[in-house]
Amino acid sequence: xxxxxxxxxxxxxxxxxxxxxxxxxxxxxxxxxxxxxxxxxxxxxxxxxxxxxxxxxxxxxxxxxxxxxxxxxxxxxxxxxxxxxxxxxxxxxxxxxxxxxxxxxxxxxxxxxxxxxxxxxxxxxxxxxxxxxxxxxxxxxxxxxxxxxxxxxxxxxxxxxxxxxxxxxxxxxxxxxxxxxxxxxxxxxxxxxxxxxxxxxxxxxxxxxxxxxxxxxxxxxxxxxxxxxxxxxxxxxxxxx
Amino acid sequence: xxxxxxxxxxxxxxxxxxxxxxxxxxxxxxxxxxxxxxxxxxxxxxxxxxxxxxxxxxxxxxxxxxxxxxxxxxxxxxxxxxxxxxxxxxxxxxxxxxxxxxxxxxxxxxxxxxxxxxxxxxxxxxxxxxxxxxxxxxxxxxxxxxxxxxxxxxxxxxxxxxxxxxxxxxxxxxxxxxxxxxxxxxxxxxxxxxxxxxxxxxxxxxxxxxxxxxxxxxxxxxxxxxxxxxxxxxxxxxxxxxxxxxxxxxxxxxxxxxxxxxxxxxxxxxxxxxxxxxxxxxxxxxxxxxxxxxxxxxxxxxxxxxxxxxxxxxxxxxxxxxxxxxxxxxxxxxxxxxxxxxxxxxxxxxxxxxxxxxxxxxxxxxxxxxxxxxxxxxxxxxxxxxxxxxxxxxxxxxxxxxxxxxxxxxxxxxxxxxxxxxxxxxxxxxxxxxxxxxxxxx
Numbered sequence: 001x002x003x004x005x006x007x008x009x010x011x012x013x014x015x016x017x018x019x020x021x022x023x024x025x026x027x028x029x030x031x032x033x034x035x036x037x038x039x040x041x042x043x044x045x046x047x048x049x050x051x052x053x054x055x056x057x058x059x060x061x062x063x064x065x066x067x068x069x070x071x072x073x074x075x076x077x078x079x080x081x082x083x084x085x086x087x088x089x090x091x092x093x094x095x096x097x098x099x100x101x102x103x104x105x106x107x108x109x110x111x112x113x114x115x116x117x118x119x120x121x122x123x124x125x126x127x128x129x130x131x132x133x134x135x136x137x138x139x140x141x142x143x144x145x146x147x148x149x150x151x152x153x154x155x156x157x158x159x160x161x162x163x164x165x166x167x168x169x170x171x172x173x174x175x176x177x178x179x180x181x182x183x184x185x186x187x188x189x190x191x192x193x194x195x196x197x198x199x200x201x202x203x204x205x206x207x208x209x210x211x212x213x214x215x216x217x218x219x220x221x222x223x224x225x226x227x228x229x230x231x232x233x234x235x236x237x238x239x240x241x
Numbered sequence: 242x243x244x245x246x247x248x249x250x251x252x253x254x255x256x257x258x259x260x261x262x263x264x265x266x267x268x269x270x271x272x273x274x275x276x277x278x279x280x281x282x283x284x285x286x287x288x289x290x291x292x293x294x295x296x297x298x299x300x301x302x303x304x305x306x307x308x309x310x311x312x313x314x315x316x317x318x319x320x321x322x323x324x325x326x327x328x329x330x331x332x333x334x335x336x337x338x339x340x341x342x343x344x345x346x347x348x349x350x351x352x353x354x355x356x357x358x359x360x361x362x363x364x365x366x367x368x369x370x371x372x373x374x375x376x377x378x379x380x381x382x383x384x385x386x387x388x389x390x391x392x393x394x395x396x397x398x399x400x401x402x403x404x405x406x407x408x409x410x411x412x413x414x415x416x417x418x419x420x421x422x423x424x425x426x427x428x429x430x431x432x433x434x435x436x437x438x439x440x441x442x443x444x445x446x447x448x449x450x451x452x453x454x455x456x457x458x459x460x461x462x463x464x465x466x467x468x469x470x471x472x473x474x475x476x477x478x479x480x481x482x483x484x485x486x487x488x489x490x491x492x493x494x495x496x497x498x499x500x501x502x503x504x505x506x507x508x509x510x511x512x513x514x515x516x517x518x519x520x521x522x523x524x525x526x527x528x529x530x531x532x533x534x535x536x537x538x539x540x541x542x543x544x545x546x547x548x549x550x551x552x553x554x555x556x557x558x559x560x561x562x563x564x565x566x567x568x569x570x571x572x573x574x575x576x577x578x579x580x581x582x583x584x585x586x587x588x589x590x591x592x593x594x595x596x597x598x599x600x601x602x603x604x605x606x607x608x609x610x611x612x613x614x615x616x617x618x619x620x621x622x623x624x625x626x627x628x629x630x631x632x633x634x635x636x637x638x639x640x641x642x643x644x645x646x647x648x649x650x651x652x653x654x655x656x657x658x659x660x661x662x663x664x665x666x667x668x669x670x671x672x673x674x675x676x677x678x679x680x681x682x683x
Contacts, residue, residue: 011444017603191600229626
């Protein structure tokens with residue numbers, strides 16, 4: 001099938017190799033015989049959100065995040081409609097906060113998110129930095145990643161990681177992390193979490209197929225490198241739990 | 242009296258510490274306990290030069306020291322790299338009289354980006370050189386704007402800033418300040434029209450987030466930027482590299498000062514420029530700078546040559562978690578002409594802390610190795626799989642994975658005689674250099 005991915009603000013929200021989440025999904029979908037188009041959305045540009053099969057936004061600095069938000073609110077209603085319809089999305093790093101009700105910056109300024117989730121983000125002057133080892137209901141394998149954020153997120157009732165054994169979650173050390181609603185995934189784990197977690201990539205591919213009402217007949221192909229890389233990181237992090 | 246006692250404790254602590262091979266921060270820490278504002282009480286030299294930034298601090302400081310000493314100045318500096326307040330205190334007090342007078346013409350400090358504001362709480366530099374602000378150790382630093390915000394409170398209004406005109410982010414430090422001197426590189430043979438690299442930190446203005454355009458770029462997002470909305474742009478430079486021929490290894494400063502480069506890297510050029518600007522601001526003549534920096538070999542061991550089997554090897558130390566440092570070294574390899582093999586090692590991400598974080602590999606432009614003269618690439622170390630996955634998204638061919646560093650070395654020792662480049666970090670370099678088959682050159 002022809003699959004249309006929208007990548008929001010790739011130059012603005014580009015920290016920690018965020019783009020690789022798109023690269024690895026595109027490659028997996030292509031290996032399954034699909035034709036994949038990635039359209040980039042730039043601030044002030046015009047994008048046709050309706051009809052997209054997958055939306056993605058990566059991590060940005062707190063200032064870049066506000067610039068992204070100023071543009072993203074234009075698409076708020078369309079994004080929410082797609083989410084309700086089951087369109088898969090991933091919002092990584094600070095992009096996650098855009099889905100909530102409000103973001104309060106360290107200086108106290110309050111910004112309104114698109115309100116897909118019922119949560120609020122309070123940014124501060126301290127960063128929460130640590131490797132993360134946690135669990136999601138999406139798959140039995142643990143999720144590995146790295147946290148580097150300055151926000152405490154309150155009010156998430158459906159987290160992506162329901163248990164965090166190492167590192168920071170939404171509200172502090174070892175609290176649930178991220179946000180999940182239908183096929184929308186959001187996580188503050190930085191960088192290419194779909195590269196680091198092959199099973200999460202599987203779930204995203206399955207969600208794309210489900211959204212298009214197409215059967216996924218075989219397993220999602222992975223490099224041996226990804227599997228081995230995941231195994232080593234998971235082993236290293238488990239030692240620290 | 243407290244000052245005298247603090248100085249005594251510090252000097253004694255340093256003396257004992259040296260005997261037992263301990264680091265340089267403990268004596269300063271003890272002195273700060275006795276007299277917390279000791280750095281305000283001592284009599285500091287007339288010139289206090291601080292150097293901070295993501296890349297190039299150590300090399301820049303080393304060159305500044307060499308130039309100032311050649312000019313006859315007595316320079317005290319933190320050669321051991323202890324750049325937090327405790328280390329700075331040790332340095333200052335061990336070089337002070339018991340009356341609190343620091344016996345030097347210049348106090349020169351390499352300063353940690355995040356801790357500068359603590360080091361400079363009780364005194365401030367006369368000159369503050371900021372080399373650049375890039376994505377560096379993001380596991381620790383968050384991101385470059387976060388580091389920018391951490392440095393800002395360390396900049397005293399009376400301090401003269403010496404800034405990189407070609408870096409759109411660190412140049413913002415000039416805002417609202419009276420005394421700023423700029424260094425930068427004019428358009429030259431290696432300049433391109435558009436930014437390079439896998440991410441583009443110069444796409445948007447760091448001040449207003451409107452799109453930026455470039456007249457020319459020297460590497461990544463470093464060059465002549467211009468914001469399309471607020472006017473933030475590369476300023477006119479006070480100290481300028483007016484010509485650069487990296488192939489011939491010749492750099493011209495301010496149209497007249499010609500310098501031969503011992504290491505033909507754009508990095509070296511910027512470090513020299515920063516050192517030149519700082520020394521000129523301290524009244525050193527251009528000719529003195531030239532005589533020291535011409536063919537200057539850095540002593541900090543960031544580049545090491547060696548032999549392994551029939552290979553002549555060059556170790557290009559790149560900081561892990563620093564994509565621009567990697568890109569610079571990859572560009573150096575890509576620009577070399579002779580057939581070569583490249584060994585990339587990622588075994589311990591950091592020597593200071595544990596992390597399994599490898600996101601930074603995706604910020605590195607490994608595709609630069611897709612060049613006909615790069616015959617083979619070996620990927621080694623604990624994170625070789627992460628490296629392999631990253632390489633699988635490049636056009637580079639002929640890469641193989643050899644998890645054990647010793648096995649990679651054996652393989653290289655037993656076959657081939659082409660040039661060898663090793664790209665790795667301080668945390669991993671000795672795992673190769675200390676192998677018996679590796680013979681280091683002086």
